[in-house]
Amino acid sequence: MQEQFGEKIPFCEPYWYQGGHSPYYTENHKKYRALVRDFVEREVKPNVDKWLKTGYPKELHQKSCELGVESVVYPREFGGKMPQDYDPFYEMILYDEVARVGGGMVLGHIMINGLGLPPIIAAGTPELKKRVLPDVVAGKKFVCLAITEPTAGSDVAGIRATARREGDFYIVSGVKKWITGGAYSDFFTTAVRTGGEGMGGISLLVLEKDMPGITIRKMETQFDTSHNTTFITLEDVKVPVANLLGKENQGFKLIMANFNHERFIIAAETCRKARICYEESIKYALQRRTFGKRLVEHQIIRYKLAEMARLIEALYDNLERVGFQFKSNVPDAKLGGQCALLKVNASRTFEFCAREAAQIFGGNSIVKEGKGKIIERLYREVRGSAIPGGSEEILLDFVIRQAATEATKSKL
Known part of the structure; x- marks a missing residue:
């Protein structure tokens, strides 16, 4: 076994933290x-x-x-x-x-x-990079991603914000919703429609917060307000053509490549949140006594903990497999299905663990103080993992549509 790091209780840390061997980490x-x-x-x-x-x-x-x-x-x-x-x-x-x-x-x-x-x-x-x-890079400014709109969430190809070319500028109008970090961002990597309908008419432009015509309103969310989810209104914003990313009407590929990466990192974060549910639960079960014995001595509680550990460890293995594909330079177009399944596995594992943790903590899990406050907080974050980056239903449908397309090409 290798040197241990962090919490010693089994499954409270990834296996390689707790002495397990791995081919991935140096x-x-x-x-x-x-x-x-x-x-x-x-x-x-x-x-x-x-x-x-x-x-x-x-x-x-x-x-x-x-x-x-x-x-x-x-x-x-x-x-x-x-x-x-x-x-x-x-x-x-x-x-x-x-x-x-x-x-x-x-x-x-x-x-x-x-x-x-x-x-x-x-x-x-x-010039734009400079x-x-x-x-x-110095941490003095922020840049956020402004893709989603009130009528276009997972359906990115349906965005309506427009960018009309006038000489050396684009005139941008429309609205963006659920934009994370919008209130403190200085730059907005923004999806706009420069061409016809569908994915073939979308471009990416970098907007800057001081450009006239940009109005930002903070939105309160279910889980917390510290990261500033926002509603952004764009009214005839004058954006230099030099702020275009890539070629006009070819922004959809950049967006999709970014989404695979987003789903990977959402899954990594979500996996740890599920693990925290397990960690808090087993520690509580080792201390809390009911009906004359510790919670962990009740078979049903051990079953709940075991199911949480099983799902978390499988999810972490899934993360490493997808991570290794990225490291091996597998073309991004080949990873869409894998990243979609990974993200769904993550959000559903988290949802299960948050529910079971709440059951183990009982009344302590529904108040924002005391021993269960972390579980209460995490329970409110479940939908924040399941919906952003592509909702579960749309991602699962995408996986099989892609698989069916590949099968048709192969004449199976």
Whole structure:
């Protein structure tokens, strides 16, 4: 067995934390794991209850970037600090460790930049990158992804926000809804319609918060308010053509590539949330006494804990398998089905674990204080994992439609 890290109770940490062997993780991964955990324990956990009410300070983001606790492989010429041997398993470690705060998305900015910035890195002009990346990499500014609209959630091809070309500018009008991080973002990687209907008429533009015509309104959400979900109104916003990412009417591919990545990181974060449900539950079951004995001595409670552990470990193995495909440079177009199944496995595992944890904690799980407050908080986050990034039903339908298409091509 290898050296253990973190909690010693079985299944409260990933298997390789608790001495298990793995082909995926090196000594550098272990050092990064220790770095992120120390940051979360020292800078975040002591303040999480307060920040859930007030929102987290932007200075926290600067501290994380200075340490290299980043969600994006920021180009080193712009100050990126990620390890030279960076791979998707570093990203798994990051989101797994950050989720240990016990809900609340206090470090939601990590995911926000991780979604809004990759299209700029991949398809932005050199001039645009020079204008956006330095301050974002330094943690001084934020960039979010503005895709969803009131009438187009998972149906991205149905967006209605328009960008009309007038000389060297696009005139952008429309609305965006459920935009995470919109209230404190400086740049918006925005899906707009520059052509006809469907996916073939969509482009990506980078909008900037100071552009006239942008109105941002915060939306209260079911799980918390610290990460600033917003409604954005765009009224004749004048955007330079130089802010176009890639080619006009070819933004849909960039969006879809980003969605696979989004589903992967949502699953990584969600897996740890499910694991926290198990960890809190088994610790509580070892202490709480009912009918003259500890909860863990009741067979039905052991069964609940075992089912939680079974699903969590299977989900983590699924994460590693998909992570290895990304590391092996499997074309993104080949990973859509796998990422969709992974994300559904994650949200359904979390939903099961949150419910069972609430049953184990009983009345303590429905109040925002005391021994069950983390479970209460996590229970409210279940839908926040099941819906963003593609709802379960749409993702499962996509998986089989894609499989049927491939089967038809192969004339099976």
